C-alpha cells in the first residue's frame with residue numbers, strides 16, 4: 001500500500017464523522033484533498049464547508065460544495081485535517097502546506113478535531129519535522145533571533161507567501177518535550193501570527209492509516 005493510498009484510507013474513514021446537514025471544517029494538504037473529494041460525493045447531505053486555505057476552497061468549490069465565511073458560522077461539529085507529525089497525546093505539528101493560521105482558527109470553532117494521517121506521521125517526540133511559524137514580514141529578523149534563543153534554527157521558506165500575505169520560518173532542530181509550553185512561548189514573540197504546534201488544542205480523534213487498516217485513537 002502506498003503512502004497516498006493510506007492517506008486516502010484515513011480520509012475515507014473521516015467521512016463517517018460528518019454530520020447530516022452540518023457545516024464541515026476542512027483542512028489543507030494532500031490528505032485533506034482526499035477528504036474533500038469524499039465530501040464531494042456526499043455533498044447533498046451537508047450544508048457546506050469552511051475552508052482553511054484558498055487551495056482547499058477552490059477544490060471544495062470545484063465539487064459544488066457551498067463555502068461559508070467563518071464569521072457567519074457559530075456551530076461546526078467537526079474539523080478534518082492532516083498533520084506533519086502527531087504524538088501519543090494527539091498534539092501535532094502542522095503547517096507543512098503553510099496554512100497553519102487559518103487551520104488553527106477554523107479548528108478552534110469546531111467541536112471535534114479529527115486528524116487524518118498515514119502511519120509515517122506518528123512520532124514519540126515532536127520536532128523532527130521543522131516547525132512552521134507564520135511571521136509578519138517586518139518582524140522576520142526579530143522573530144528569527146528569538147527562535148534561535150529558544151534553541152531552534154529558523155529557515156525562511158523561500159519564495160512562499162501565506163494566504164494572509166505573511167512569511168513562514170521553518171524551525172529546525174527542536175526536540176519538543178513540552179508542546180503546549182512552546183506553542184505559547186512562540187506565540188508571545190511580537191510579529192508571530194501563529195506557529196504550527198497544535199497542542200493547546202490538539203486532535204480529539206486520530207484516524208491513523210496503516211497497511212493493515214485504519215486505527216482510531218482518541219485523546220486521553
Ligand SMILES: O=C(CO)[C@H](O)[C@H](O)COP(=O)(O)O
Nearest residue numbers: 029030031082095096097099
Ligand atoms: O498542515 C498542513 C498544511 O498546512 C497539512 O495538514 C500537513 O502539511 C500534512 O499534509 P499532507 O496531508 O499533504 O501530508
